[in-house]
Amino acid sequence: MTGGAGAAPTPPPAGTGNGPAVSRREFDALFARVRAWGRWAPADRGAWNRVTPEHVRRSAALVRSGTAVALGRPWNTAAGPDNPTPALHYMSDLGDIEPPEPATHKDFIGVDYHGKAVTHLDALSHAAYRGQLYDGRPARECVDAGGARFGAVPALGPLVTRGVLLDLPAVAGCGWLEPGRAVHAGDIASAERALGVTIGEGDAVLLRSGSVRRRREAGAWDPGTASAGFHVDAVPLLAERGIALLGADGDNDVRPSPVDGLHSPVHALALVAMGVPLLDNLDLEALSVAAAETGRYAFLLVVTPLDIPGGTGSPVNPVAVL
Amino acid sequence: MTGGAGAAPTPPPAGTGNGPAVSRREFDALFARVRAWGRWAPADRGAWNRVTPEHVRRSAALVRSGTAVALGRPWNTAAGPDNPTPALHYMSDLGDIEPPEPATHKDFIGVDYHGKAVTHLDALSHAAYRGQLYDGRPARECVDAGGARFGAVPALGPLVTRGVLLDLPAVAGCGWLEPGRAVHAGDIASAERALGVTIGEGDAVLLRSGSVRRRREAGAWDPGTASAGFHVDAVPLLAERGIALLGADGDNDVRPSPVDGLHSPVHALALVAMGVPLLDNLDLEALSVAAAETGRYAFLLVVTPLDIPGGTGSPVNPVAVL
């Protein structure tokens, strides 16, 4: 809460900047179209089943410069318009608790990591649509106060695959996409051409909107009100390409939502219909620079979620290796 | 606390199994011998400065089978003799807090992660010896209730390097090393020969004692009382080889400590003298199996600590890619 909020962005009028309004019926048709249920075992590893050892080998072979770039944001203990549940960080030993020698310094960390502030992975149990988790599992039977029994983060394990950076501000020659700007299938196709990369089977697609730079230069705002992200009309393209993971420097969904009555339609399509985990709230600024310097928008990506039994996701600090 | 503790191991008599006993004066001479202060910039990245882009490239080139093996233990919310500060995991939304659709399931996690239960990375600020952190920085001036201003985990960033597994039970043909069994320089040299691998500059050395298997089969015990780990006389060899990271399925130190008046002498040598971060409490059981199957004890290792400003380390779930 220290520091004032930035100038609140004015979201574009519905039906313009963030693209065509979508009815619930149209959405449900889209959901049915991209649905990939009953396809993999184990089911709750979802689209990560697409990442075969062969994909792992090929992604490792992408390493050229040997530059490793972290994609996580700092642990944020300060409340703000984009951080209503600030993370905790307390020192539990300053060398005065456990007897020396050596003196030890220890700390406690805590966080309600979903939301807009913490870089995290959404496991498949994070979202349900019409009462169902991915693969048609009834949410009520799968998730309770003890956590998720289907689609929990340990089912995913680590991910080692090819990452592709869709650096839209770089394509457009601007600092960032304004909050509320929707990314459509056409934008993806243009970015592929401009950046010289083609999204393929098993890839992790990372959308840079430049939101981290905007926050740094113009101040924080409430991304629940307005944020750049994917329009649902971009999802069929991603489904056709057979991606394994979708990520962004926001939470992937454009806001305001273009879909009537749905606050996070891309979450519903990716997590529930397609079985594609999401990476939310990345910091892609350093990767953008590194990619521009080398002209390479595909790279080895490694994501190592914590093994939290029953967890609906995990804070992560993914690394891209160019 | 549910579930009884396993049969408490009987630590070997001092000077035998975990022997030779080491005086404080001998330890200080050892400390001076392996000390690597004033060597790198940034200083608080310590021995990770040894991992150059060339190392990264070569480690990526080690990938053969494309098998990715996670090395983290599950988040442990149950108190026990090896877990006096159990981790927290609470559901903060069961689809009944944030309005649908989609329904969202969220959770809070918290942990005082140092200790013997959580797989974590020790940053260089974790330990001080004789009032000094690595590089001779005065601990009192560098660490306070706000965290560490030198040697905090963000200074490390992600690590991508060659990992080497010292699978001592595999060498010895036993299930595990008994708690209290010290690993000496000679054990390391024997393991290198038996496993066909040589520790080199910039490597991450991972010691498997089989403690996770022992815990599973014989029950939990207090590793602060007895655990297999490195004797201080093994450290000069590791220092000569120029390692970047040291890890174990315990906390690296043999206990009881062979050094008079020091509870964690390997921590002091690695973190404070050498600037070598530590990985504590790994689960190396699956990696042991995978390495045995392929006969390959060197592999790509990726460690991605959370970016916690001021943090003295981070829970992690490292991944080995064979």
Add this chain to the structure above:
Amino acid sequence: MTGGAGAAPTPPPAGTGNGPAVSRREFDALFARVRAWGRWAPADRGAWNRVTPEHVRRSAALVRSGTAVALGRPWNTAAGPDNPTPALHYMSDLGDIEPPEPATHKDFIGVDYHGKAVTHLDALSHAAYRGQLYDGRPARECVDAGGARFGAVPALGPLVTRGVLLDLPAVAGCGWLEPGRAVHAGDIASAERALGVTIGEGDAVLLRSGSVRRRREAGAWDPGTASAGFHVDAVPLLAERGIALLGADGDNDVRPSPVDGLHSPVHALALVAMGVPLLDNLDLEALSVAAAETGRYAFLLVVTPLDIPGGTGSPVNPVAVL
């Protein structure tokens, strides 16, 4: 977990020490007999509605010596057989965070307070029997991840009433009741006679078994396995007297439970049937001494739960004023 557990008590054979075994059918008859639903407004203040301003005045008039005795146990951050989810206590400022002057010292506290370690009040939402909360409210509709919408602790507010100490070890001339010892209606009647006190309408009844003294002298044990407490056959007497609150230096229930298939039958009777909140895990040692010195077993009792919206109870530190 530091410090060994005390010698585990041997629970008495079922049907002997902890009294007659009770079938589920007998229990349900008992439940119906003491049920007090549809009686008060607001309903979720339950039996605290019995405490009228007249009761408050009369309880204040009980003060004679002016001795105030705290009844709470210390915040327990150490795991143990009776404390599987230890409380958290971290310093958040040691005078080095917020700028001086004055320097400020601050701390974070956290606790999952139900259980056997923390002195706390159970609000009426804490327990459900056969799917119902007190007053017949369906638990599923009243309690979710956001907390309780009926029977939450703010509905109770503070309690100022007459407290009555049933000091059974004092009556029996022993240090404590052995874990597993059941307290029956006859024990209550005997204690009233011996201590010169009669339980009346609106009273808070506090049972001392001496468990805190036993823990101090003989070490901690798991009270979920064996603890002294009320047998269900004592409850009708308490119901007839019209008590407002029931408390104990355990969690009120004798364990092992005498009722087939019910782990906490007194909880079900008090909270669900009678609308009587519970005080669990008191420390009644100092009060026992003060009552013996003055010969007065009735006194002013004040309980001030925290106002936690949706909370199912609260840590408290009740005070008796003699």
Add this chain to the structure above:
Amino acid sequence: MTGGAGAAPTPPPAGTGNGPAVSRREFDALFARVRAWGRWAPADRGAWNRVTPEHVRRSAALVRSGTAVALGRPWNTAAGPDNPTPALHYMSDLGDIEPPEPATHKDFIGVDYHGKAVTHLDALSHAAYRGQLYDGRPARECVDAGGARFGAVPALGPLVTRGVLLDLPAVAGCGWLEPGRAVHAGDIASAERALGVTIGEGDAVLLRSGSVRRRREAGAWDPGTASAGFHVDAVPLLAERGIALLGADGDNDVRPSPVDGLHSPVHALALVAMGVPLLDNLDLEALSVAAAETGRYAFLLVVTPLDIPGGTGSPVNPVAVL
């Protein structure tokens, strides 16, 4: 953070509304004047030593109507301009963790309670001035990561004494004092006359500024920037009267601070010089109504802090009994 902040109050110009500016030298003279060191045993019970059994008896005798009024604010889990570290509240059992019957609902609470949002008691270890705690104890030696070894909250125990409400808006016939308005000795004397009450030895003095009503009607603001509270020139009067406790519906200090270089001068005077604990962030609205109805501004006050070893204070929910 949900919900906008209220219109930020404009603090009065220094030297006008919040009273005469005070130099550091003048403050130090004031500190020396009200200092009460070396006076009591145990020292860290401070001015609560003034509350003798006789005071307790007389305060209990004040009860007339038998109305009990809680003075705590609700546990606040929402970040806002007055709540940068929101409290935590998570359900740890929704009847689906511990086996029924009965089903049990449990919750975890956590809070960094000092600040402007939580009703809490400051123990004497909370503040240090010029490196010293109350009684001249060196803060560095008394407070570390394990908590306070002098002046911790268990040293206080429960407080049962006479409370006096200084209802300044009632005296002035307004809804609230504007943030930044200082309360001087003359204001206290006027209030005593108008309300028919005289502050005496061992009393708990509670200042109502109406801030809770202002927050409800005009929205939240940052009380660190502007709040109504005591000017330091009111403190000698309170010291002369021999009060035991000082409380307010803010944090007692007027802000901006009238003292050069001191952010919380009343904290320094009360806690450090006088040994008087503080109650911060009370809700005195209901008490104001009850006092006006009965015309009685003195009453029985009971404060029961949690027994947190090493704690610098405690969340509380004090109760006034009229």
